Amino acid sequence: MPIPVSIPTPLRPLTDNLDTVEVEGASVSELLIALDQKYPGIGERLLDAQGNVRRFVNIYVNGEDIRFLQDKETPVKPGEEVSIVPAIAGG
């Protein structure tokens, strides 16, 4: 079952301007691999050279930051929502 992933404005040039795309996978990690296969180039914007989620990129599964779940290994099930949100700079 495909999982909907919401894409932030700055990355939409890579997803044919779609704000939500659907990819398959059982974990965040699998979703990110599928996402990069479907939309080449998006992977390096989200993950650093070591494969870690970039410091100023937040990925949420059902509204929870995956850093406080199981990071990239956080499982995702059909019906759940995944969103990619750049950190807000300010203050």
Add this chain to the structure above:
Amino acid sequence: MGKEFFSYLKCRECGRQYPKKAVHVCEFDFGPLEADYNYEHIKHSISRSVIESRKQNMWRYRELLPIDGEPTVGLETGFTPLVKADRLAKALGIRELYVKNDAFNHPTLSFKDRVVSVALSRAKELGFKIVACASTGNLANSVAAHAAGAGLKSYVLIPADLEQSKVLNSLVYGTEVIGIHGAYDQVNRLCSEIAGKYGWGFVNVNLRPYYAEGSKTMGFEIAEQLGWKLPRHTVVPMASGSLLTKIAKSYQEAIKVGLIEEQPFTVHGAQATGCNPISAAFKAGTDLIRPVPKPKTIAKSLAIGTPADGYYAVHAVKSSGGSCEDVTDEEIIEGIRLLAETEGIFAETAGGVTVACAKKLIASGKIPAGESAVLCITGHGLKTAEAVAPHLPLPRLINPSLREFDALVANDTAVHAAAV
């Protein structure tokens, strides 16, 4: 060209360079942009004596600030007193202590006057007519005042539940004050959307790379006022964590451009326990900042649950060998009163946080009793009077009668001691 002091903006994460426009985030990896300088050129252009010959304001370090021409905003800002605090030192049990007193800053009595001076000088260079900010109060006061003085229109967005005096201190300048039903982080999120849509100069959003650099002047002044040397320890309150990282940067830059000799320094971070995302991460031995969704502290100026520079602040503290502490509302009030009663300086709640955290750091030996320290006091106590008021005694009331006065002081030990 090639002889500019301020070269370009640079991503703190990947190092990509950006032109000196109103941009603040790297297009590639979303990292924050920071001003980068031609330090070799600066080194050959300034010296202690050149700086000392200039007017006593924050722009005496102009080569190390990110504007192109001459400053146009905040020409009287900065160069606040560095007070040798012997009585507070005794109370806290440390050999040598100073208070860097930005409660005395021009024109709105907080360190934010420094950052806004830079942000609005740059905003004018970039041609903005409307400036704005997301604020916990002090920044709003300073944007409102500096914008009024510079003839710019301004909008300040604040959480709706701020201290009355902070709201009044924005309204009086004729700015547009917008109260938001929500915490600071929600105000900030809204501002980033507004900045994208309206194209205004938001001092702490799209002008943030310029704004943040203004904080360095607090550190340059500390070094100069100590006779061109660094304190061994500096205690800095943390909201977004920006001030702490910029004070550390200012010390490093002062060494790099030859204003002071290479010497060790340690920075310590202070937060309120009711909103301590940076201090909690430090204590847990991680640089992963867990957001505080609902801050609950009287130190509202530090109540940022998702601190933008938290990661960098943890690293600045750690790499300098420092520590982070946090304190309760009761300890904050005690800190405010201790500073007032020993040094005659009335600080806002954030100042109480700094004093109370310093007390803990000294008591635990993280700041050794035999060394020197500077406490950064960032705002004036009258701005948060309502937080302290319930904890102070009421005046004693009498009729205009000498007999009633005699009776009143009959039990005051100080009077009898002075009479002997």
